[in-house]
Amino acid sequence: MTSHEARPSGCAPFEEELVNAMNRYANCADAPDFDAPGIVRRTRRRRAVGIAAVATALIVAGGGTALASMSDGTGHRARPAVSGTVAKNDAATMLFQFSDGQTLPIDFAGWSLDGFKSYVLKTQTKLGTVTERPVTGCKPGSVLAISPHTPKTVKAGDTVNVVLCAK
Template sequence: MTSYGDVRPSGCTPFEEELMNAMDRFASSTEAPDFDGPQILRRTRRRRSIGIAAVTAALVAAGGGTALAAVSSGGSSPTAAVTRTVTNSDATTMLYNDHGVKIPVDFSGRDLTLAKQELLKTQTKLGTVTKGSVKNCKPGSVIGVDPHTPKVVNSGDTVNLTICAG
């Protein structure tokens, strides 16, 4: 019997040789795992579609159907989702055409200074400013925009404002 310190002609000690043989036997005896790629892909797609259906159902149940319709309309612009339903009075809301996307701009309750700043942002011109009276309005606040929703305003157009006389 030889000790583990003896060197074999292969250049390995008996321990190293035994270790190599054990590792070879283990590598040869285990089976490779079997992955079903198409099944994994089907499961992933099914989970994704169920998730989308759940989110859609939650939006519709919560009253987000309008937002869902705006997103699923398939507009070419990535900002198409910005379009929203106007909830305030159409008389104080202006629809601004920004490269094919209609963006509602609500002036209700704003004073003349803030309204002028908003017109500068949309690159529209301020036309005439008239005074009017509406029940329970804050003096100096915008109570009317011309043209207003559903008409669309483009850059360079003139917008007339009506403010509360008090």
């Protein structure tokens, strides 16, 4: 409709052209097609994958918690640790035996006394005597030897003595 034609509805020319344009658009545009069952399937699949991801994360976190319980809280794990020029030796390695019979060798060489004490608490062993020995090339206050050490096993409730590098 042009602006020169009569206005049948009594509307202003702009309003009439706007209504006509909207009607043309509404009549030529296709209505959207929704695949409701497909949407439901995708939603369920995504939900299942999300639940599986959360469950996996919880399992991994649980495993991480078990591993973290075997650390001394400072990031040290039960692994060989050497400090300065002191060589790794069996005198600083404890062979811890769990209640199920499995054993874990733990090398305390170079660990601090605080780290050693916290690990003793976690393994439910008792800290015995703490002595110091002057050794060149070691970090003062670090673990040099423990008793009993490998090949003897230590169980929960046993007493462990420690020798530190003199300050």
